[in-house]
Amino acid sequence: PEMVIVVLREHKARQDAAxxxxxxxxxxxxxxxxxxGRGIQPRNVNRWWDRVCADAGVHRTRVHDLRHTSxxxxxxxGVDLNEIRALLRHTRIATTADIYIDVLEDVRRGTAASMDTILGRLASSTRPAVTECDDGRGDAEVPEG
Known part of the structure; x- marks a missing residue:
């Protein structure tokens, strides 16, 4: 994302000065x-993240949880699941879907609403028209043949 590029460029300028x-x-x-210039030890990243969470007054989470959130x-x-898989560098889409995607409640409701719309369209397009032998009361006789 463009905003990340801007932040990384600013970071690079500070790093070049350092x-x-x-x-x-x-x-x-x-x-x-x-x-x-050495690599940062993971435990130091975790300590830093713990301070960020404390300063923000939010429940402590793991740095790795940011992957799940993203x-x-x-x-x-609405990003395609395969694109998310590629971004997270998973080899299998099932890994992304099964482990990293926590389907939110409003997404579930949206899925149910979409299915309702689909079924409604199907029902209206496949419902037979009223025939001479069907007066809509349900007690019509159906002619054989």
Whole structure:
């Protein structure tokens, strides 16, 4: 997304400045690094995320839960499940559908409403017209033949 590109460019500018100012920089080509250019340890990312949640006054979640949230929001917005699979780099679409997509209640209601519309159209297009032998009371005799 464009807004992510803008934020990443700003981050790169700050990182380039930090690289110039650092007495030692290990350039491993990473996007997010320590102050010396090394990779960030996962436990430090988790600690940082815990502080973000606490500062925001929200229930603590795992960083990995952001993947689930992203997938669910994309699915809710109508993004094709195969596109979400590719974004999450899953090899099987079943992994994406079974594990990462929490179908929201309003999506379920929307699905039910869509099925109601489909069934309503089918019923109106396949319902037989009233015939001479059917007066609509249900007690008409049907001629053989």
């Amino acid at each position: 690289k110039e100012a650092a007495p030692v920089w290990h350039d491993d080509g990473l996007v997010f690094t320590t102050s010396t 997938a669910t929001l994309l699915f809710r917005a």
